Amino acid sequence: MNFTMLFAFANLAGLGLAFAGAVLTIIYGLPNLDVLNEQSYVAMEPTERARRYQRHSKLGLCLIAIGFVLQLPSAASALKNSPGTAPVLMADVSALVSICKDIALAIAGAVTATVAWRGLNNWLRELRGRTRFDAALSLMRAAYALREAIANCRAPLIVAGEFPAEYRESQSLSSEIRWDDKVRAYTHVFAARWSPVGAAMTEFETRSLEAEAILGGDVRPLTRELVDCVVMLNAAMESYVDDLRSEGENFKVDREFGRKVRSQVFASRGATDNELTTRITTALEALEKFARPALR
Template sequence: MTPQDVCSVDWVKVFDSGKDVLVAGAAVLASCVTWHGINSWRREQRGKADFEVARALARALYAYRDAVTEARQGVIRTSEHPPASDSVREASPQQRAEFYAHVFEGRLKPLNAAAVELEAARNEAEALWGAKARTLVNAALECKGELRGAMWAYVANEQPDGEHFDDHGISGFADMVRMTVFDATTGFNGPDIDPFGIRLSERIDAVQQMLQQHLSGGQKKSRR
């Protein structure tokens, strides 16, 4: 390039073009930084949401488990007796039915309340994690329905016109009802097995495994 050529270059346009390139590059860089920042923020918020929902579900799950355990206590405390009730051993069939109905109704109230809380936590978990959360929690909640049905079968059997399980040669069903209503391992001289309790524990454990994944994942994301 000759000196004349150099002098003939429109340096203003060159500088303007370079400035445009720099401005465009800066805009692209800013967009990339903003995009990365938004994605990081979204990951952090999702991690926090996962953690909070998992923690709420864990609290509701353990409260429900404890309520089921309490409702199945093998020993009926005096405070659970109906007002002015006589010894259940000396009561008539109708009195026995009313006695157990009163006891079971009192035991189901806190269990029903715990189940409502667990259902609410389940719905939030399903919104974030999908149908698997509902399926696993529902399996645990089914234990409440099974227990309630066994309790009222127990009451019906005590009534004067009840089906008296043992009298009809279906003692296996009678044992199943009794071992569902009461955790015999918490009573005196009870068996060492609790089939209903084992089923409940397995279903609680399945929810716990799902929770551990989301709790650990939420903690890692929130620390980034």
């Protein structure tokens, strides 16, 4: 087999591979809506479908590159064997056009493969960045919702509408209020106030686990600090109700403990001298500092 036949077969194989690579790149080179809607990255790991798109895209680009490389010997051979001094004939013009076409296709293939490869990598980086952004945003939304629920739960003023109807009626009639009724009334108030905190806490813990899986384990101590504040508030509310059950005797025995519990159960939003409020604010600031790079 002479070189002419070899170059012809290489040229034919190159055209076939380039065509196959172009078809694969067209089908798998860009993500479709189904791939985007299924959230291709979960916990910073691509799903099997995303990995399949990635493999096929890279295979298509490689086939295009190989196909055009196989056409280069044919183009170089035609250029080398083309007459340089003979009169220009129509056949020579056709050969020159064919040479230019092959060179242009080779250059275009190389440029296309390079651009497509860079685009594929940029797409993957965008998916990773989007996953980190969504995780950080969900975490901060849950943290802010928990902060608002805690602030509402600790409101210093308990309005009459928060107490049970029978307790309000007994107060309006100016009748004597038994301690048991008062304990039940405050238990009702605290239970109603705690319900939004519990729901926000469940959502925050879910988003915390998601953030830990995607953003790394460094977020765990930061979320744990805010959870500890919620646990402290719950314990303080239980201590407050226990004092009511003892008709105030618990806090009389340890007045400093009673003062601390009241400061944890009740506090205004803008309090700057409240220990629990300061701790919650500090925990949120640490979370914001951690999540800010992923939100940019």
